[in-house]
Amino acid sequence: MRLVVWSILLLLAAGVNAGIEARDFSSPEQRERYLHFTAELRCPKCQNQNLADSNAPIAEDLREQLYRLLQEGQSDQQIVDFMVSRYGEYVLYKPRIEPRTWLLWGGPVLMFVGGLLAVGTLVRRARQRTSALADLSDEESTRLKQLLDQDCP
């Protein structure tokens, strides 16, 4: 049993080691930024993988470029511009806020507000209906009770 568990663990470990690129970062902060960008930038060849997860050749090249830009001390904005000017907005998992993306960013808020308004209207109408019932005179109430109690033929 123990042997089986160990061999499974060993097999898993082999996969973990595959495709790791050794990089020397000059500071933990630089390493942090590298990890941030490889997670936030999308591989332009793949439909839905970030640079960190993809092993497409272009993703490898872009990780290399990212590392180079970081080593050169480029700012976050410069790095994003470098990628977008070559591969378009597609590479950003988090689209920039600009007139073209206002609807995208504001859509959820709009829908939420719309939903609130709809629920509010429904609740208000339902209240009006119950209050209309409460406004019945005694005579009307008796008549209503009679009607409701009437057996259907």
Add this chain to the structure above:
Amino acid sequence: MARLRLFLPLLVFAALALLFWRGLSLDPNYMPSALENRPLPAFSAPTLEGPVISDAELRGKPALLNVWATWCPSCAAEHAYLNALARKGVLIYGLNYKDNAEAAGRWIAEKGNPYVANILDPAGLIGIDLGVTGAPETYVVDAAGVIQLRHQGPVDERVWRTVIEPALAGLSAGSLR
């Protein structure tokens, strides 16, 4: 008013149907190049043929820039068609992408040479400036060196007729004016 409300579900259905019909007919693989309508990135690199070439030398006449490599099976598939285009008089420059010059030379000797010149880009750096995501890709570059169109994937009769030829034709008509 009450009558109108009766049709509300139908209207919602129609709106959704339109949205989904459009959404489903989009090609999720289509990715317009970020460099369309922008000039070719500056480069200066040796060619397979020998002399160093720069982006300035691609200006003057509308031309195609074809990104290819010997490791790319689709490039082998489109090669015969590129030969045919070159015979028709289409100017095609090659960008030998992440490849080695020796293998590229053998490939050209074997399959024929449709290219005016082959820019060597063994590290894929010109490719990155161009926004290349893989081979083959074909760029339509106008006489001023501005990228008009990028096609990803092999060029064949259908792509030529529907995508590349119309773009090129527009350019020559424009330059006549």
